[in-house]
Amino acid sequence: MVRPFASVLLVFTLVFAVWFNALKADEWRGTGDLGVVVERATGSLLIVDQSDRAALGRIEGLGDLSHASVVFSPDQRFAYVFGRDGALTKVDILTQTVVGRVQQAGNSIGGAISDDGELVAVANYEPGGVRVFDAKTLAPVSRFDTDGKAIGLVDAPGRRFIFSLWDAGETWIADLSGPEPAITRVEDIGSNPYDALITGDGRTYIAGLFGEDGLTALDLWDAAPAPQRVLPGYGRGEDPLPVYKMPHLEGWALAGDRFVLPAVGRHELLWVDARDLSELGRTQTHGQPVFAVARPDGRHVWVNFAHPLNDTVQVVDTATGAIVHSLTPGPAVLHMEFTPRGHEIWVSVRDADRIDIYDTTSFEKLGEIPANSPSGIFFTARAHRIGL
Amino acid sequence: MVRPFASVLLVFTLVFAVWFNALKADEWRGTGDLGVVVERATGSLLIVDQSDRAALGRIEGLGDLSHASVVFSPDQRFAYVFGRDGALTKVDILTQTVVGRVQQAGNSIGGAISDDGELVAVANYEPGGVRVFDAKTLAPVSRFDTDGKAIGLVDAPGRRFIFSLWDAGETWIADLSGPEPAITRVEDIGSNPYDALITGDGRTYIAGLFGEDGLTALDLWDAAPAPQRVLPGYGRGEDPLPVYKMPHLEGWALAGDRFVLPAVGRHELLWVDARDLSELGRTQTHGQPVFAVARPDGRHVWVNFAHPLNDTVQVVDTATGAIVHSLTPGPAVLHMEFTPRGHEIWVSVRDADRIDIYDTTSFEKLGEIPANSPSGIFFTARAHRIGL
Numbered sequence: 001m002v003r004p005f006a007s008v009l010l011v012f013t014l015v016f017a018v019w020f021n022a023l024k025a026d027e028w029r030g031t032g033d034l035g036v037v038v039e040r041a042t043g044s045l046l047i048v049d050q051s052d053r054a055a056l057g058r059i060e061g062l063g064d065l066s067h068a069s070v071v072f073s074p075d076q077r078f079a080y081v082f083g084r085d086g087a088l089t090k091v092d093i094l095t096q097t098v099v100g101r102v103q104q105a106g107n108s109i110g111g112a113i114s115d116d117g118e119l120v121a122v123a124n125y126e127p128g129g130v131r132v133f134d135a136k137t138l139a140p141v142s143r144f145d146t147d148g149k150a151i152g153l154v155d156a157p158g159r160r161f162i163f164s165l166w167d168a169g170e171t172w173i174a175d176l177s178g179p180e181p182a183i184t185r186v187e188d189i190g191s192n193p194y195d196a197l198i199t200g201d202g203r204t205y206i207a208g209l210f211g212e213d214g215l216t217a218l219d220l221w222d223a224a225p226a227p228q229r230v231l232p233g234y235g236r237g238e239d240p241l242p243v244y245k246m247p248h249l250e251g252w253a254l255a256g257d258r259f260v261l262p263a264v265g266r267h268e269l270l271w272v273d274a275r276d277l278s279e280l281g282r283t284q285t286h287g288q289p290v291f292a293v294a295r296p297d298g299r300h301v302w303v304n305f306a307h308p309l310n311d312t313v314q315v316v317d318t319a320t321g322a323i324v325h326s327l328t329p330g331p332a333v334l335h336m337e338f339t340p341r342g343h344e345i346w347v348s349v350r351d352a353d354r355i356d357i358y359d360t361t362s363f364e365k366l367g368e369i370p371a372n373s374p375s376g377i378f379f380t381a382r383a384h385r386i387g388l
Numbered sequence: 389m390v391r392p393f394a395s396v397l398l399v400f401t402l403v404f405a406v407w408f409n410a411l412k413a414d415e416w417r418g419t420g421d422l423g424v425v426v427e428r429a430t431g432s433l434l435i436v437d438q439s440d441r442a443a444l445g446r447i448e449g450l451g452d453l454s455h456a457s458v459v460f461s462p463d464q465r466f467a468y469v470f471g472r473d474g475a476l477t478k479v480d481i482l483t484q485t486v487v488g489r490v491q492q493a494g495n496s497i498g499g500a501i502s503d504d505g506e507l508v509a510v511a512n513y514e515p516g517g518v519r520v521f522d523a524k525t526l527a528p529v530s531r532f533d534t535d536g537k538a539i540g541l542v543d544a545p546g547r548r549f550i551f552s553l554w555d556a557g558e559t560w561i562a563d564l565s566g567p568e569p570a571i572t573r574v575e576d577i578g579s580n581p582y583d584a585l586i587t588g589d590g591r592t593y594i595a596g597l598f599g600e601d602g603l604t605a606l607d608l609w610d611a612a613p614a615p616q617r618v619l620p621g622y623g624r625g626e627d628p629l630p631v632y633k634m635p636h637l638e639g640w641a642l643a644g645d646r647f648v649l650p651a652v653g654r655h656e657l658l659w660v661d662a663r664d665l666s667e668l669g670r671t672q673t674h675g676q677p678v679f680a681v682a683r684p685d686g687r688h689v690w691v692n693f694a695h696p697l698n699d700t701v702q703v704v705d706t707a708t709g710a711i712v713h714s715l716t717p718g719p720a721v722l723h724m725e726f727t728p729r730g731h732e733i734w735v736s737v738r739d740a741d742r743i744d745i746y747d748t749t750s751f752e753k754l755g756e757i758p759a760n761s762p763s764g765i766f767f768t769a770r771a772h773r774i775g776l
Contacts, residue, residue: 005396009396009400028415028465028483030461030463030465031418031463031464032420032768033462033463034463050462051462074420074728075417075419075422075439076421078418094417094418095416115731157684158749177749177750203685221687295545296589296774297591298589298591299591299609319609339462340772341545341772341774342503342774343546343547344504361545361546361547362565380420381772383420384420384728384769385729386729
């Protein structure tokens with residue numbers, strides 16, 4: 001009686017163990033080539049695989065994801081999603097599940113993760129200010145309340161976060177490396193900063209201004225950073241065009257030794273010398289630029305445009321400022337993301353419900369992925385960059 | 389008879405399934421914070437976890453790992469190990485197993501992986517030249533035979549590899565983006581190039597020269613790159629010191645808008661303007677520098693030294709050129725690797741059989757990991773950098 005029963009059990013166990021190990025090695029995967037795509041209309045995230053140019057799955061129920069952005073944990077397993085509705089959601093991209101969620105404000109506009117990966121910060125419109133959470137548990141760690149909207153929140157080396165105040169025209173440098181947060185307030189940033197970038201070395205913070213013509217830079221290596229105006233009055237004396245969409249500023253704007261910045265309300269890119277912040281020239285573009293993103297090697301800049309000219313992408317040579325290629329992916333190109341070393345670019349074409357993938361050297365289309373009204377595309381390699 | 393047997397089997401299966409799923413989620417992990425440490429004396433690799441500051445396991449039987457280097461697949465799961473004995477080994481860092489191995493030459497000196505992650509190239513001393521393999525299968529794809537040693541092999545954007553020839557004083561640019569490889573040979577690089585670097589944007593290739601005093605740069609954005617001498621005769625007219633170890637050149641040498649280069653046979657760092665390649669100044673150091681590695685934000689450069697002064701590390705401020713900190717980790721500091729955003733640095737102390745981990749802001753020691761005669765430390769984030 002006992003012998004056959006035990007034998008069957010033994011065989012069964014062995015088969016199970018072998019199958020389990022095979023499955024394990026089969027299901028294990030690296031996370032360096034993964035990413036997420038924000039599907040704004042349905043409040044979902046598409047998990048994607050760069051190597052296979054394919055979607056791996058979908059996570060739903062993330063709330064209002066218009067204007068949502070994402071940062072990643074240092075191990076590139078977890079995505080932190082900053083929703084427009086003030087929710088901060090932590091997603092496990094391996095198990096494709098929501099592992100944490102905090103309704104931390106009524107209306108928020110992006111976030112950042114500290115260089116050590118321990119703190120996640122969110123910039124809020126309503127109520128204004130920045131809240132900081134433990135990246136592991138999402139427990140509140142710190143908060144910086146401000147009168148009015150906080151914008152342009154980025155991380156900087158040394159467990160710091162930098163952000164600006166729309167109403168006060170100030171930039172705050174929050175240093176969380178000590179037992180108590182230390183805040184440095186820099187005044188006179190300009191009228192109504194609306195977005196900001198920090199360079200990939202974490203040294204230069206540039207805020208775009210809505211209330212005046214120009215931008216303002218801070219050198220964060222200075223012990224007491226002083227605001228320096230960039231391109232003051234760059235559109236002065238000319239008829240302003242209606243602004244269909246405020247351009248985004250991103251750390252990818254540094255191409256070699258020059259910044260490329262989208263002009264507000266103009267069909268122009270502005271080239272700025274990274275050393276002395278003087279204007280180097282302008283490039284006339286198809287429409288009002290929204291994103292001007294440098295390929296990781298800095299040789300080309302890819303530009304998309306505001307409504308109603310948002311079906312087009314232009315590629316600009318940074319050495320000459322000349323447009324070297326134009327393409328028309330389709331209706332409502334909202335975002336572009338390069339693979340980490342820049343050999344391919346993914347483009348979200350919202351109203352075609354599609355992600356297009358292009359070779360950045362030949363401009364050949366390599367593939368497409370169906371997605372529901374895709375907007376932002378975020379690859380896990382961002383985990384290893386300063387200021388993204 | 390049948391009922392209890394089936395019941396036991398059913399319960400057993402259910403328990404197994406639950407356990408299996410728990411184990412699966414538990415064993416799954418991101419790969420963005422992993423790395424490997426070369427243990428040269430034992431021919432083994434230590435797999436390490438940056439987040440836990442711990443070793444995860446060891447892979448043995450990799451042959452002669454003196455002077456070994458490592459690159460990673462884009463998904464950050466696989467490490468390609470270039471052994472001194474001409475072996476190319478592919479390691480799965482998740483399952484901690486060797487998944488491929490090719491004895492591709494008699495004596496080799498480093499390798500690179502193409503920007504699309506599809507090709508792995510190895511530079512060889514004996515016989516000379518570069519061999520290119522399929523990254524997935526390690527099947528041979530292409531080879532560039534040369535008279536004499538190939539050195540200074542790096543990847544560049546557009547599926548290119550760049551390397552130099554010790555005897556001929558040439559640099560070859562191999563473009564593998566088309567159906568047939570295309571080679572561009574650049575002559576007059578100088579006498580006996582011994583190592584080289586490419587900047588993180590893939591634009592500037594700099595070869596160090598053994599046969600003459602100085603280095604040579606190529607601007608790869610030029611259609612026909614012409615060699616430009618850097619710091620010619622920087623030690624001329626002074627008594628040369630005996631050279632205990634040739635310094636390494638690495639892409640991490642660009643700090644902001646200046647290069648920092650270890651002088652050959654001198655107790656000096658050389659600062660070079662990245663725009664026009666003119667000398668900006670020098671920093672006197674503790675010993676003959678071996679590695680001068682810029683922290684990812686470019687604010688500090690960490691320097692180790694040749695025997696017999698190799699127990700010390702100095703930290704130099706790039707803005708002033710001043711030494712801001714010195715530490716003495718222990719006997720034979722061979723290599724240093726920053727975490728991707730630069731908040732910590734890992735230091736291999738070979739003759740103490742230890743890896744030391746430091747906070748790069750406070751310089752506080754955060755931890756140590758036992759290792760057998762550790763030399764090179766390589767974090768998976770390198771997968772996403774050009775030229776590493």
